[in-house]
Amino acid sequence: xxxxxxxxxxxxxxxxxxxxxxxxxxxxxxxxxxxxxxxxxxxxxxxxxxxxxxxxxxxxxxxxxxxxxxxxxxxxxxxxxxxxxxxxxxxxxxxxxxxxxxxxxxxxxxxxxxxxxxxxx
Numbered sequence: 443x444x445x446x447x448x449x450x451x452x453x454x455x456x457x458x459x460x461x462x463x464x465x466x467x468x469x470x471x472x473x474x475x476x477x478x479x480x481x482x483x484x485x486x487x488x489x490x491x492x493x494x495x496x497x498x499x500x501x502x503x504x505x506x507x508x509x510x511x512x513x514x515x516x517x518x519x520x521x522x523x524x525x526x527x528x529x530x531x532x533x534x535x536x537x538x539x540x541x542x543x544x545x546x547x548x549x550x551x552x553x554x555x556x557x558x559x560x561x562x563x
Contacts, residue, residue: 454491456481456498488522 451457457477470478477498484494497514500506542553549555 450491451478451481454495456491456495488518493518 448457457474480498481491481494484497485491489497493514497511500511500514539554539557542557
């Protein structure tokens with residue numbers, strides 16, 4: 443983990459500062475390594491650091507139910523599905539723009555650049 447990431451996690455209270463050994467190296471305990479793995483895995487699945495902090499808090503609160511985590515995961519899935527829908531629309535539009543362009547002629551007559559000038563994407 444690079445220094446900037448470590449500082450960012452510490453600033454967001456996701457990771458605490460470790461003890462330094464006699465050689466001035468930081469030594470993270472197993473719990474800290476587990477948190478970093480948790481954070482990285484959750485990030486790969488699209489969770490923001492703020493959302494991950496909430497998930498970590500749920501893990502520590504034995505009064506909370508697994509359903510609380512499930513609802514957050516379901517909300518993330520809906521968010522991802524909306525992003526996929528948006529990406530598919532972007533792909534269709536960009537495919538149409540590319541098909542309209544022969545790739546020849548000056549950029550002043552490029553249909554792709556002209557399409558970017560339109561009011562409505």
